[in-house]
Amino acid sequence: MHRRHFISSALAWPLVSGTTRLYAAANSPARLLFVFLRGAYDAASLLVPISSNFYYESRPDIALARPSADLAASLPITTDWGLHPALRDSLYPLYQRGELAFVPFFGTDDISRSHFETQESIELGQPLVGHKDYSSGFLNRLSTVLTGSAPMAFTNQLPSIFKGPAQVPNTALSSLARPAIDVRQSDIIASMYSGTRLASAVQEGFVMRQELMRELAAEMDAASRQSVSAKGFELEARRIGKLMKDSYRLGFVDVGGWDTHVGQGGATGYLANRLNELGQGLAALPQELGRAWKDTVVVVVSEFGRTLRQNGNRGTDHGHGSVLWVMGGSVRGGRVVGEQVAVERATLFQDRDLPVLNNYRDTLGGLFQRQFGLSQTQLAQVFPGASARDLGLL
Secondary structure, eight states: OOOBOOOOOOOSSOOOOOOOOOOSSTTOOOEEEEEEETTOOOHHHHEEOTTOHHHHHHOTTTOOOOSSSSTTSOEESSSSOEEOGGGTTTTHHHHHTTOEEEEEEEEOSOOOOOHHHHHHHHHHTOOSSSOOOTTOOHHHHHHHHSTTOOEEEOSSSOOGGGOSSSOOOBOOGGGTTSOSSOHHHHHHHHHHTTTSTTHHHHHHHHHHHHHHHHHHHHHHHHHTTOTTTTSHHHHHHHHHHHHHHHTOSEEEEEEOOOOOSSOOOSSSSHHHHHHHHHHHHHHHHHHHHGGGGGGEEEEEEESOOBOSSOOTTSSOOBOSOEEEEEEETTOOOSEEOSOBOOOSGGGSBTTTBOOOOEEHHHHHHHHHHHHHTOOHHHHHHHSTTOOOOOOSOO
């Protein structure tokens, strides 16, 4: 594979709603869900470089076998890449239907390898060099240029990616069964703001929360009788799908637990279990969104990848290049796109990591420009100083 360029928690505070706007592209029903895998998942186990002998030499205990009849082998997607077998029944069918694409060698030029620093840098979406505004995340900026974006962070706290002038509500759907604030407490908090300029927003936030709880009550009752689906990401993803179908157009959710320094596993084990859980949740989104799936784009990113060589604990350490996932009913999937190089020692970054050849700001900028019809001026507001690259994913 030579270098080539492909273009081909419960609520802890009331929800505060923003003002109603219209999309930049008139009457556009476009939806975007941003999924952040916190902890830096091992992209070389998700998208396996099956044409690389060096990969197999570097991972004697945790490499995924080349595609074969063995159910533990990687799943064939191109001559150079295979997919982790844990996704056989969930995301592999979406890839085969052309609704899932991957961009390898993806990420940021930040080389700190610090979880917190790199996550923060990506969520801000600002140039690495120069002044940074830590109160301005790129999804908030996207929300300000899209009218009617109806944003929502499906998280315990408002993430940095959604911080900024646009008012964005947040709620964690994973623990709605035990809300932290009951009706009596809601009334007390609302009374604290009575007569202030925030009174209306706070009251509106509590009303939104009550409506959300009622809407999901029936689904929660059903889940309580099925202990397996009541756990993990799938239940949360189904809730997100229901809400984005009817109420929200711009969403964010993060999924933790991807830091695999010890006992990572291969076709089975810790990472395989996490990928299976994530895959089942993501595969549930088309079911819940229904017809809205054709207007939805789901992107999955992580702060960085991991070392190509396994460590002494049969795990992997903090790396650099990762893999972007792009899903959706109108995605031109069934492909692995973007700039790529052969996975061998000579192409490693600092003799340890997959390099970053597809910068996240340029790649996501090209995707957002295509999806939402952004002008150059609007794109510059979202990702200042970036050069959008349209990889033909839509």
